């Protein structure tokens with residue numbers, strides 16, 4: 001079966017993460033991904049720059065009686081301010097804007113890249129960084145181009161990079177998985 005991008009990425013995370021692991025949701029938005037991660041991990045660090053996103057995620061977690069998430073209203077590029085001594089098994093970046101909100105408040109490559117670089121340093125061997133990329137959305141194409149050229153430049157000995165996409169559909173969302181090999 002061909003999975004849509006979110007089920008695909010959730011499945012990859014489920015294969016990777018155990019209930020002993022620390023994980024990051026780099027863009028918590030409305031909290032769907034944070035809730036998913038809270039159910040497979042020991043603890044989730046969930047970031048978003050928007051107050052509304054933090055509130056929406058907190059509300060979702062409260063309704064589901066979830067207590068293993070640390071909510072952080074800050075840019076994910078400052079991840080090292082909040083996570084100092086923990087090894088990270090997985091990080092998820094569902095890029096773009098907060099659904100139902102201002103479409104111009106989007107993730108941008110300079111901060112996404114800083115976050116990826118910092119998380120790579122704390123990632124355990126066999127850990128993954130997963131990104132869902134919306135090429136057709138505001139600012140999406142630019143971020144996508146920069147991301148693709150960055151991941152192409154990673155050493156294949158240190159990292160496996162997988163791209164999952166609808167090859168025959170222009171501007172369809174796609175997934176990048178960066179797996180740390182050593």
Ligand SMILES: C[S@@+](CC[C@H](N)C(=O)[O-])C[C@H]1O[C@@H](n2cnc3c(N)ncnc32)[C@H](O)[C@@H]1O
Pocket residue numbers: 026027028029030031032033034047048049050053074075076077094095096097098099105106107108111112
């Ligand atoms: C597509 S939404 C995330 C969807 C979310 N994972 C969910 O399950 O509902 C992207 C989110 O990224 C947030 N964002 C944009 N720039 C950010 C940054 N530099 N750091 C953290 N979050 C950011 C936006 O505010 C928005 O809520």
